Amino acid sequence: MSGDTGKVVDKDVVIIGAGAAGIAAARGLQTLRPDLSILLLEAGDRLGGRAWTVGLAGTVDVALDLGCGWLHGARTNAWTDIAGDVGLTVDRTPAPWNGGRQIKRDEADVHAAQEAIGAYFERLESHEGGDIDMAGMLEPGNPWNGQIRAIGTYITGAELERSSVVDYKRYDPGPGPDWRVREGYGTLVSLYGKPVPARLGAEVRRIDHRRAGRIDIETNQGTLSARAVLVTVSTNVLALEKITFDPPLPEKAEAAARLPLGLADKLFLRLAHPEALPADTHMLGSTSRGATGTYQLRPFSAPVVEAYFAGDLAHDLEREGRDAAFSLAGDELAAHFGADIKKGLSVAAMSAWAAIPHIGGSYSYAEPGASDLRGRLAAPHDGRIFFAGEACSRSRYSTAHGAYETGVAAADLIAGSFPQIS
Template sequence: MPRLSRRSFLAASTALVARPALGAPLAAAAADFDVVIVGAGAAGIAAALRLNAAGRRYVLIEAADHVGGRCITDTGTFGVPFDRGAHWIHLPDSNPVARLTPGQGIELYPAPRSQKVRIGLRYAREGELEDFLAAQVRATRAIDEAARKSDGACEQALPNDLDDWQPTVEFVLGPFAYGKDLAQLSAADFSRAPERSSDAFCRQGFGGLLAARAAGLAVQLSTPAIAIDLGRNVAVQTPKGTIAARAAIVTVSTNVLAAGGIRFTPALPQRVREAFNRLSLGSYDHIALELNGNPLGLDSDDLVFERSADTHTAAILGNVSGTSLCLIEVAGSFGGDLSAQGQVAMVDFAGEWLAKLYGNQVTKAVNRASATRWNADPFARGAMSAAAPGGHAARAVLAEPMDDAIWFAGDAVHDTLWGTVGGAWESGARAADAVLRRLNGVREPSAEEPRSSRKRKPVRRHRLEGFHGTPRIMREE
């Protein structure tokens, strides 16, 4: 592999977008760049914006031919924005990704704060919905309580009075919220996630919003990092040449890292490799159906669950942003098994499941269909990071720099907002701040320093909703 200079590396790339990212040159810099950022998802974009603002020389490389990672909007398949990855903008008032620049043509609006539940061919009545919401609250409190004692599986903490609602509660709190069954989910992780008391949607898609935030950044697309060598500098090997930088921020998903998607020399410490596995991504996919004539009779962005006899269920997000697009959300082990069978099986499931809940005529209304399969995407290998039982502490392991030269960032590297675009963004910005301090000669506390001396903010949390919305009861018409 030829070792390219910064100039020839830039020239070699056919996918250089916008202007090159050159800040004020450093005096005695031996490396081509101050920082190389690997991955242009939310974390990588946030890191690049920070370094750009600080006038540092950085390069942002991305394996795919587009930015956004697990937060991308597809406008080609249906002619309307289809978020293939993240869609709910959680806590929009404090979500850093939701900060808009006027004139970018991006519109956010509040997500409806209600849920409907289908029981067979009818909607749940008011009393039934109250029972469902109360069961969610009991389950959430029990998991929070259990997490105070140990970081076991959420499932072990479930109270035994959830009755008929147990499978639905398990689906809503586990796969639907975090991509993993409650048996595979850390109670400590769950209990530290903040109440998602408000959500917003973006009319241009969440991916459209993230791409707008990245506008003007120089990104080397179709440039996967193959290997990262730590010597005097950090050397990142790509098919287009090797980039030498003083530091690296690596934002690729834990599943890509656990699968050896990037070779590190020297090998990463065991505890870091274990952290990738403990913070693995769960499974979550959208089966998108374009339906003629609103056969489900839903309002814009209605969220519907099923009172199900088991967790082999799904959720409906109806008439996305007022379009005829309905998303059938499949997740957790059931969703993962289904997506392994391929798009046809996924679309068949969606049709049969909707027919069970709304009648056979629904399947005749399907015009076009498409399903995401994030587990099969080589640059993601899953949906969102959620700690395995006992795994929450691994988030702190990934937050520590390696030899003051490599920082990990992304949705696995956030103590509370893990598994979200906002969390990934914040972790990328924090990694960039830490790198900037290091470049300016400020040392971070080392990993060995007792963490007990670092105060943690208590997390206020009492959610009444299951996940994306708050619990306002939707009455049957």
């Protein structure tokens, strides 16, 4: 690192954001460069970021993942091995899209829907030429467009009209299937972060990099300095410039604004009579409209239903509150299992990711024409300010292991930016 102001810096490396990327980078640096002092700053009150596990009241072994829940591309997903290393259990029950149990529907309808959905995604994969939005690949009048819209919205967290075909084509989570962590993905990420020195409730407001040899980081808990900074906050935080850079870095805010966070929220419903529903079975709320929930019934045989809402519907339900989400989920379950099912339902937990000021959503998507901006977002500045997070991943964006991989890559760059140990 160049220059020296004469003032002793507080840390060699400060990492902003204690999600999957920040934690992965910190653990990587601890291994690569044990001589460096590291501090993790987290605006929230816990480790894990968008990986967050809570318990079910009155139970000791039911974990509810309010954020990421599936080990996508599990065979090469780094978190799969880490789960074993920290003593957690990887459950290999097939995901719904990997052949898991589904609510039985009319076979002719199922076949017709599968044909239409498969044809749509084949059109996306075979699209060549300029980037367009994903809605542009729908067939006008196709009776299954509602279901296609629902699935596409779950994937990107945003309506098809706002989502890039090119970015979708680049998505590659790695070899499947997708598995789960019984104790929770959030539990896994936070446990992995335990060995890292961290300061919770530390909201970073300004990064002053005007001086050679020192970067000053202003927080609600005071100012500290570092020789290098890694920024792993969400694109919505960067786009809104909740952290200001001095001098400014407009290219980062501009890239982040075109790689916004989509929204996917979860509602966990407690079942007074769990035997009324089949265990570990999936269903779609409605097959005719895009604004619908998808439901995992009794995951791991627990007495809960995991409801998942995305896109504009998720935003609407956040604004209207949990009663609205509860009402919609109850109605969609009743349409399949009868009105009496609603009598035994109660709210166990619900996420509201858009409402969390230091996050602002769930996972990034690219607007049409913006997919290449992931590289711009990830590029270091001046060999001293580094960036990581799921939105920085070209092919594994929106995933915790994509975030992990960008954190590891940033750790390698940071380690190499300091003089080597003699």
